[in-house]
């Protein structure tokens with residue numbers, strides 16, 4: 100693994116057996132190689148079903164890969180293979196090294212907005228008072244009105260849930276941030292605020308691997324674009340090289 104890389108994925112494969120439909124296998128990933136360095140934002144692109152979300156979920160180890168390695172260089176310089184770690188080892192790394200923000204907030208009944216974000220902070224080793232302060236900063240930053248902080252997350256709108264999710268996922272910047280459609284439910288002003296925050300995280304040295312459906316967000320944030328096609332890497336290069344072809348595909 101090159102010393103510059105935070106993440107090095109090699110030969111990653113993931114298949115699903117559809118037990119309820121004649122037991123057939125779906126191959127979501129068929130041998131993906133991909134690197135992400137510190138302060139680099141790699142955006143995954145490709146048509147629906149190409150394997151983008153499956154790749155993020157394998158890296159976060161929501162999915163156990165079928166084959167291949169997912170090497171992560173931790174803050175201490177140690178290189179670990181996420182594909183081979185036990186669940187408790189992965190859970191430990193999730194707190195300190197890996198952040199994952201999807202488009203959906205896991206609704207936690209009877210837990211307030213401030214609690215949900217502060218708990219993400221204590222999960223990353225902050226003491227409770229510091230975590231509440233950091234949660235307040237993150238919520239303000241993402242434009243969540245203070246009147247909502249005591250409310251249960253279940254009553255929030257889709258866009259509010261998405262921003263609470265982002266506040267929790269970035270309360271203390273992880274080494275590798277995985278983003279799956281983080282602005283899909285946001286109005287233009289909040290979308291701008293979130294895109295600016297993501298750009299700042301990259302500038303601060305966080306390695307980002309993302310999925311955005313809109314090419315404008317990719318154009319603004321990505322330092323590199325990796326195009327997946329049917330579970331394989333079809334292109335990997337600078338946005339200025341890869342995006343024109345994607346624009347043409349969208350226009351078709």
Ligand SMILES: Nc1ncnc2c1ncn2[C@@H]1O[C@H](COP(=O)(O)OP(=O)(O)OP(=O)(O)O)[C@@H](O)[C@H]1O
Pocket residue numbers: 115125126127145146147148149150151152153154
């Ligand atoms: N949990 C699962 N069980 C069975 N099949 C799955 C599962 N997750 C993904 N797949 C299949 O894997 C393939 C890749 O799906 P994936 O969600 O990774 O694609 P994607 O590129 O993120 O698509 P989209 O842009 O529509 O979100 C698809 O054929 C999908 O049906």
